[in-house]
């Protein structure tokens with residue numbers, strides 16, 4: 001197993017995840033099998049209990065693991081399927097060691113951070129790195145390990161030590177480290193001191209980065225590169241310049257231009273690995289398409305404007321996968337995505353007196369958008385605003401996509417305004433409503449909220465007579481689809497008959513749970529109980545998003561003819 005450690009210095013949040021996944025993508029283009037592990041040094045056992053406003057969205061995996069959003073980047077860039085074990089947190093690793101201690105596994109020894117915790121971290125990495133993640137179903141060649149935060153943080157110290165030891169365990173030519181640093185520009189000058197300090201820190205922890213990836217607003221000047229190389233005691237080519245680019249899709253191109261594959265190959269002796277010709281061909285094809293699509297994006301002029309009506313709009317990372325899915329679809333439709341953030345609460349009637357300017361601005365945004373999207377969410381705040389936005393979309397023939405909560409919102413709106421069920425609601429929001437159209441339908445316990453979320457991949461079966469469904473056609477008219485879930489509440493089966501005109505075209509395999517609603521006489525009005533954004537890929541946009549964006553651009557008919565085609569700048573790529 002070859003390991004590529006991506007660590008950070010100076011500050012976090014400067015794109016370590018994108019650099020790590022771009023590195024993985026480049027390794028895949030030469031036919032290698034690549035997996036990844038994300039280490040989050042926080043105490044939470046997983047990301048499931050954290051508000052999206054903390055670290056951004058909670059990403060959900062096939063196995064139901066609720067993990068850090070960086071795993072989403074890896075799945076999207078590398079087109080792989082990870083497990084909950086690919087995300088290690090301090091909470092998870094301590095829990096593991098403490099469980100072993102309680103079992104008596106340590107045979108009376110004093111259990112310590114070094115060696116017991118650090119050994120457990122290394123064992124975990126070695127075990128999980130070997131889990132197959134792609135269609136080959138075989139052991140990966142390379143594992144990208146991304147260490148969250150920055151080296152020097154108190155909480156990441158045991159991980160840094162474990163990684164230092166892992167480098168020894170892995171042996172020569174099997175471990176490479178990329179340290180991501182920041183080069184700020186002060187009064188027009190690129191400053192290298194923070195990077196020098198960061199390298200000093202990481203070396204004092206016993207690690208020696210092979211490559212220093214410098215984030216900077218502008219391309220690094222030659223003299224900056226030389227200065228960093230000199231003071232950090234590396235060769236000029238070991239300094240990678242990662243300046244701000246038009247989109248994150250450009251980062252792999254930027255790294256490739258600086259010869260990253262050659263640098264990795266040299267240290268890790270990648271040429272000695274056996275590469276399957278079919279994988280090499282596939283990797284090269286992916287790379288060609290990636291480059292075509294990314295460069296074509298720079299030449300797009302026509303826009304599609306999408307209003308995202310949500311609750312966590314202050315932190316855009318709260319909806320990262322949703323945004324990525326919209327981007328994938330906009331690229332496929334040959335449009336630039338103009339994403340308009342609308343705080344759902346601003347659409348509510350009380351806002352018209354509290355802050356009229358905000359209210360009117362929000363409504364202007366919704367009314368002028370080409371499409372309206374209501375994403376997932378929890379709790380009451382903003383739900384009346386979302387219901388109002390769904391009504392606008394339904395009655396004005398504006399394409400609508402409701403995801404999870406957004407589907408429940410569409411059902412509530414229809415019940416109230418079409419079926420005359422005044423006060424219809426979800427019991428999550430209004431426990432004693434006269435018309436509980438959305439109810440608690442756990443797969444397990446009916447009395448306890450804890451651990452009752454419906455999580456992970458589940459089948460949806462297309463219902464008889466749903467052949468007209470635009471979404472079904474987009475999915476290729478199969479009988480069944482698989483998508484990831486994260487919810488607790490469901491459409492109340494007792495109301496299905498009463499909600500006539502609202503078509504429940506997809507249900508779960510027992511026919512009890514409503515998975516997809518769609519209106520017939522509307523350009524595109526779809527609600528899905530699942531989260532399609534978790535499975536969208538750059539070169540294979542998620543179908544509900546694709547249909548929604550295509551309808552918003554007015555090109556749905558064209559897309560329906562060839563939903564799986566890859567099109568770059570209007571030209572079909574074979």
Ligand code: GLN
Pocket residue numbers: 375376377378379403404405406428486487488489490
């Ligand atoms: N709060 C809703 C539920 O639990 C929707 C969840 C979501 O949108 N992820 O069912």
